[in-house]
Amino acid sequence: MTKNxxxxxxxxxxxxxxxxxxxxxxxxxPPADPDVVDEADAEDEDDVDxxxxxxxxxxxxxxxxxxxxxIRESSEVLSVLSTEDLARTGEGDAAGxxxxxxGLSLVGGRFVYVRGLGERYSLALLNGSPLPSPEPLKRxxxxxxxxxxxxxxxxxxxxxxxxxxxxxxxxVINLTTRAVPDEPFITFSGSLSGNxxxxxxxxxxxxxSDTDWTGFDDGxxxxxxxxxQALDSxxxxxFDQPEFRDPNAPGFVADILxxxxxxxxxxxxxxxxxxxxxxxxxxxxxxxxxxxxGSDFRLGFVATAGWDNSWExxxxxxxxxxxxxxxxxxxxxxSDFRFLSTQNRIVVNGLxxxxxxxxxxxxxxxxxxxxxxxxxxxxxxxxxxxxxxGRIQNNQNTEWFERQLISTQLxxxxxxxxxxxxxxxxxANAQREAPYEREIQYAFDSTANDFxxxxxxxxxxxxxxxxxxxxxxWGGQIDLTYSVPTGRRFDINVGYAxxxxxxxxxxxxxxxxxxxxGGLPLEVAQLRPDFLFSDAILGFYDIFIEERTDAQxxxxxxxxxxxxxxxxxxxxxxxxxxxxxxxxxxxDATQSVTPIPFFGFQVNPLFVAPPLENxxxxxxxxxxxxxxxxxxxxxxxxRTIGRPQFRELAAPxxxxxxxxxxxxxxxxxxxTELFNAEARFEWYFERDELFxxxxxxxxxxxxxxxxxxxxxxxxxxxxxxxxxATLYGFxxxxxxxxxxxxxxxxxxxxxxxxxxxxxxxxSEINVSDGDxxxxxxxxDPQPASDYFIDGVALTGQSDHIVNLQLSLEDEDRLSQQSIxxxxxxxRITNRSPIGxxxxxxxxxxxxxxxIWRQAFDVFGQEFQGTLEIxxxxxxxFNEFYRAPDGxxxxxxxxxxxxxxxxxxxxxx
Numbered sequence: 009m010t011k012n013x014x015x016x017x018x019x020x021x022x023x024x025x026x027x028x029x030x031x032x033x034x035x036x037x038p039p040a041d042p043d044v045v046d047e048a049d050a051e052d053e054d055d056v057d058x059x060x061x062x063x064x065x066x067x068x069x070x071x072x073x074x075x076x077x078x079i080r081e082s083s084e085v086l087s088v089l090s091t092e093d094l095a096r097t098g099e100g101d102a103a104g105x106x107x108x109x110x111g112l113s114l115v116g117g118r119f120v121y122v123r124g125l126g127e128r129y130s131l132a133l134l135n136g137s138p139l140p141s142p143e144p145l146k147r148x149x150x151x152x153x154x155x156x157x158x159x160x161x162x163x164x165x166x167x168x169x170x171x172x173x174x175x176x177x178x179x180v181i182n183l184t185t186r187a188v189p190d191e192p193f194i195t196f197s198g199s200l201s202g203n204x205x206x207x208x209x210x211x212x213x214x215x216x217s218d219t220d221w222t223g224f225d226d227g228x229x230x231x232x233x234x235x236x237q238a239l240d241s242x243x244x245x246x247f248d249q250p251e252f253r254d255p256n257a258p259g260f261v262a263d264i265l266x267x268x269x270x271x272x273x274x275x276x277x278x279x280x281x282x283x284x285x286x287x288x289x290x291x292x293x294x295x296x297x298x299x300x301x302g303s304d305f306r307l308g309f310v311a312t313a314g315w316d317n318s319w320e321x322x323x324x325x326x327x328x329x330x331x332x333x334x335x336x337x338x339x340x341x342x343s344d345f346r347f348l349s350t351q352n353r354i355v356v357n358g359l360x361x362x363x364x365x366x367x368x369x370x371x372x373x374x375x376x377x378x379x380x381x382x383x384x385x386x387x388x389x390x391x392x393x394x395x396x397x398g399r400i401q402n403n404q405n406t407e408w409f410e411r412q413l414i415s416t417q418l419x420x421x422x423x424x425x426x427x428x429x430x431x432x433x434x435x436a437n438a439q440r441e442a443p444y445e446r447e448i449q450y451a452f453d454s455t456a457n458d459f460x461x462x463x464x465x466x467x468x469x470x471x472x473x474x475x476x477x478x479x480x481x482w483g484g485q486i487d488l489t490y491s492v493p494t495g496r497r498f499d500i501n502v503g504y505a506x507x508x509x510x511x512x513x514x515x516x517x518x519x520x521x522x523x524x525x526g527g528l529p530l531e532v533a534q535l536r537p538d539f540l541f542s543d544a545i546l547g548f549y550d551i552f553i554e555e556r557t558d559a560q561x562x563x564x565x566x567x568x569x570x571x572x573x574x575x576x577x578x579x580x581x582x583x584x585x586x587x588x589x590x591x592x593x594x595x596d597a598t599q600s601v602t603p604i605p606f607f608g609f610q611v612n613p614l615f616v617a618p619p620l621e622n623x624x625x626x627x628x629x630x631x632x633x634x635x636x637x638x639x640x641x642x643x644x645x646x647r648t649i650g651r652p653q654f655r656e657l658a659a660p661x662x663x664x665x666x667x668x669x670x671x672x673x674x675x676x677x678x679x680t681e682l683f684n685a686e687a688r689f690e691w692y693f694e695r696d697e698l699f700x701x702x703x704x705x706x707x708x709x710x711x712x713x714x715x716x717x718x719x720x721x722x723x724x725x726x727x728x729x730x731x732x733a734t735l736y737g738f739x740x741x742x743x744x745x746x747x748x749x750x751x752x753x754x755x756x757x758x759x760x761x762x763x764x765x766x767x768x769x770x771s772e773i774n775v776s777d778g779d780x781x782x783x784x785x786x787x788d789p790q791p792a793s794d795y796f797i798d799g800v801a802l803t804g805q806s807d808h809i810v811n812l813q814l815s816l817e818d819e820d821r822l823s824q825q826s827i828x829x830x831x832x833x834x835r836i837t838n839r840s841p842i843g844x845x846x847x848x849x850x851x852x853x854x855x856x857x858x859i860w861r862q863a864f865d866v867f868g869q870e871f872q873g874t875l876e877i878x879x880x881x882x883x884x885f886n887e888f889y890r891a892p893d894g895x896x897x898x899x900x901x902x903x904x905x906x907x908x909x910x911x912x913x914x915x916x
Contacts, residue, residue: 088162134182137417138173159185163182170592175649185374193915201907206350207319212348216229247523268520274538285350290314308364322350327898353383356379359374378412389402403449403450407442427489434483447470458534463521463522478513479509486504496580502577518554524551567600578590586631595623601654602616618675624647638692655671659784674783708732713802714803735772737767739765740766759819764811766810767810775797779792813826825859826860828856829855835850855878856879859874870914874913875911876908
C-alpha cells in the first residue's frame with residue numbers, strides 16, 4: 009500500500025535520511041534475511057496486507073518490503089540522494105553530486121539538465137520554496153552555489169504533480185538543508201586541493217583590493233563619488249557636454265578631467281603574471297543541539313559556516329568560422345584567439361536553522377547565506393589575421409563578480425488526526441554585482457613594431473562597466489490533505505500557492521577617448537595600461553571618460569513575474585497494490601520586462617516585450633501498480649509549461665565571461681507548452697538494491713532555442729521560439745551489492761556496491777512550410793525554416809548519458825573506496841542561422857574520478873580523511889563547429905587538467 013505525500017511530507021522524508029540509523033548498518037547488526045519480515049518493515053499497517061481466514065498459518069504478504077521510504081511514500085517518480093550518497097560522490101557542491109543521478113547531466117559545472125532538456129526546464133527549490141537567481145542570463149539558480157556541507161539530501165522528481173509550479177519540463181530538484189539534530193554535535197572539516205593545469209603553474213591575476221581573499225571588496229571597486237554624482241545628474245557623460253566642461257554653465261556637475269581621474273587605475277588595470285598559482289583550501293564548521301521544554305516540546309538549532317578559496321587557470325583557443333557562398337565550407341581563421349585566464353573563486357556560506365517539534369507538529373525557520381565571488385584576469389591574443397585585415401590583437405580583461413543569495417523560510421507542518429495542514433512562506437534575494445569590468449585592447453603596429461592602444465573614437469576596444477542585478481522572490485503556500493477514513497487510502501489534497509519574482513538590472517558602460525588631434529604619439533600608445541591611464545597622461549594628452557550606456561533602454565530593465573495558483577488532487581487506492589493520483593493545477597501568471605531609457609530618450613520599440621498574460625489548466629495523473637512483492641509499475645501523463653526567462657526577454661546585451669559570448673534577449677518570445685508521458689518499472693529485489701527501466705516522451709510547442717551568429721571577434725547569441733519539438737528516450741538503472749566476506753582477511757567485513765545508469769535521449773525540432781518565428785531586429789515574423797532545420801536535435805540534448813559507481817565499503821567502520829565514471833555524448837550548445845555557420849557543439853566527455861573516505865582514531869578521537877582524484881583521464885573541454893566536409897573549427901577549447909583533494913573532518 010502506498011501513500012501520497014504532500015510537499016511538506018517529502019521534505020520530512022528526505023530530511024530523515026540524515027538520521028544515523030539511515031546511514032549505515034552497525035557492526036553488530038547481521039545482514040538482513042530476505043525471508044524475514046522485521047519490525048521496521050511491518051511497523052506501519054500500510055506496509056502489510058493480512059489475508060482473511062486461516063488461523064496461525066495465514067500468509068502475510070509484504071507490499072514494498074525493500075522499496076525506500078521516499079519512493080514508496082510518493083505517488084511520483086523520484087530519485088533521492090541521501091547524506092551518505094552525497095558523501096560517496098565526494099562532490100563539493102550540489103551540482104556535481106546531482107550529475108550522478110540517472111538522466112541528469114551537468115553543464116558548465118553549474119546547471120543540471122534533466123534528460124537533455126536545458127536548465128530552463130529544471131526547477132530548483134530549497135526546502136520546497138522557490139529561489140531567485142543571481143545570474144543575468146537565467147531565472148534558474150546555479151546549483152554550484154550550494155555546498156554539500158549544508159545539505160541533508162537532494163530529491164529529484166521527474167513526473168509532474170499539481171502541488172508544484174507548472175514550470176515543469178524535465179523535473180524538479182528539491183535541496184533539503186540540515187534539520188533539527190537528534191543529538192548535540194559539532195563538526196570541523198577542511199581540505200587542501202589542486203589542479204595540474206593551475207596549481208603551482210603560470211597564471212594571471214591583478215591586485216584589486218586588500219580584502220579580495222575574503223570574497224569581499226574593501227570599497228576600492230565602489231563607483232567613485234564624482235562618477236556617482238555625474239550619473240545622478242541624468243546627463244550623458246561626454247567631453248562636449250557643458251555640464252562637464254564649463255563651471256559657469258547652468259547645471260554644471262563636475263569637471264570631466266576630475267571624473268576621468270577618479271577611476272581606479274593600477275590596482276584594476278595592471279594584469280600581473282603569477283608563476284606559482286597557490287593551492288585551494290576550504291574550512292567548514294557545523295553544529296547543532298536541542299532543548300527539551302516539558303515532555304512534548306523540543307526546540308532544535310543547527311548552524312553551519314564555511315569558506316572556500318579555489319583557483320582555476322584555463323589556457324586554450326577560441327575560434328570562429330562561417331559559411332561562404334553557400335559552398336558548405338568554412339572560412340578558416342575568421343577569428344582565432346589564444347587565451348590564458350585565471351579565476352580566483354571565494355565562496356562564503358552560512359546556515360542557521362531553528363526548529364520546534366511538539367506533538368505531531370513541526371515548525372522550521374531556516375536562514376541561508378551564500379556569497380560566491382569570482383576574480384578573473386585574462387589575456388588573449390590573435391594568432392591569425394582577423395577578416396583578412398592583417399591586424400593582430402591583444403586583449404586583457406580584469407573582472408570581479410559578486411553573487412550573493414539570502415533566503416529566509418518559515419514552514420509549519422501540522423497534523424490533526426486525518427487532516428494535515430502545511431504552511432510555508434519564504435523571501436529570498438539574489439544579487440550579482442560586476443564593478444570595474446574592464447577590457448583593454450592593443451593592436452600590433454608595424455611602424456612601432458609593437459602593440460599599441462589607440463584611444464581615438466573607432467580605435468581599439470577600451471571598455472569599462474559597472475553592472476548590478478537584484479532579484480527578489482516572495483513565495484507562499486498552503487496545502488491541506490484530508491485522509492478519508494474508508495479502510496483504504498483516500499487522500500484529498502488541495503492548496504493555493506503565490507509566487508512573485510521581481511528583478512532590477514542596470515549597466516553603465518564607459519570608455520576612455522582622447523580629444524587630441526591625430527591621436528596619441530606612438531611612444532605613449534605603447535605604454536602599459538597603468539601608465540597610459542595615469543593622472544599625468546590623462547591630463548596632458550586630453551584623455552577623458554565617455555559614457556557608452558545605451559540610451560534607449562538597452563542597458564537597464566525591470567522585470568516581474570507574478571503567479572497565482574490553485575490545485576487539487578486525489579490519491580486513491582482502488583484495490584490492494586493499485587492506486588491512482590490525479591489532479592489539476594490552475595495558474596494565472598503575468599510576466600513583463602520593462603526597458604529603462606536614459607538621458608531623456610525614448611525606449612527603442614524593438615526593445616519592448618509585450619506582457620505575457622496567460623492562464624493554464626495543467627492536469628496530471630499517475631497510476632501505480634505494486635503488482636508483486638517488491639515490484640511496481642508507474643505510468644504518468646501531464647501538461648506543463650516553460651516561460652521565457654527574464655534575460656531572454658530583455659534587450660540589454662551581456663557578455664558571458666566563461667566564453668566571451670555576447671547575449672541579447674528577444675522581446676518576442678512566448679511560453680512553451682509541454683505534454684509529458686512516462687512509464688517506469690521498478691524492482692527492489694533486496695534492501696538498497698534495485699533495477700529500474702523507464703520510457704519517456706515529450707511533445708513540446710514553441711521550445712526556446714539559443715541562436716548564435718558570428719561577429720568579428722565573438723559569438724553573438726539570442727533566443728528564438730522553434731515551432732515545435734519532440735523528445736523521447738529511456739533510462740535504466742541497477743544498484744547491486746556483492747558481499748566479499750568469504751574472501752577473508754581485509755575483505756571479511758567488506759562488500760562491493762555497484763551502481764550504473766544509462767539514459768538514451770532523442771529529440772527533433774519540427775519545422776513545416778508556413779511556420780514563423782519572431783527574430784530580434786525584425787518587425788514582422790520571419791520564416792522559421794531560415795533558422796531551424798527540420799529533424800535536428802534540441803540544444804543541450806546529449807544522446808547518451810552513462811554513470812557508473814563502484815564502491816568498496818567496509819560495514820564495520822567507515823572505509824570506502826569509489827570509482828566514479830560519467831560519460832555524456834556530444835550536444836548542441838548554440839544553434840546557428842542556416843547559411844551562417846554550423847551549429848556549435850560540445851564534445852562528449854568521459855569523467856573518471858576516484859574517492860577514498862577513511863575513518864581513523866587519533867588519541868581516542870575519530871577523524872575522517874578523504875582523498876579525491878578527479879578527471880583521471882585528463883579530458884579537455886571542446887566546443888566546435890563541424891562542416892559537412894568534416895572540417896572543424898574550435899569555438900572554445902581549453903585544458904581542464906587533473907584535480908586532487910585531501911580533506912579531514914571530525915565530530916564532537
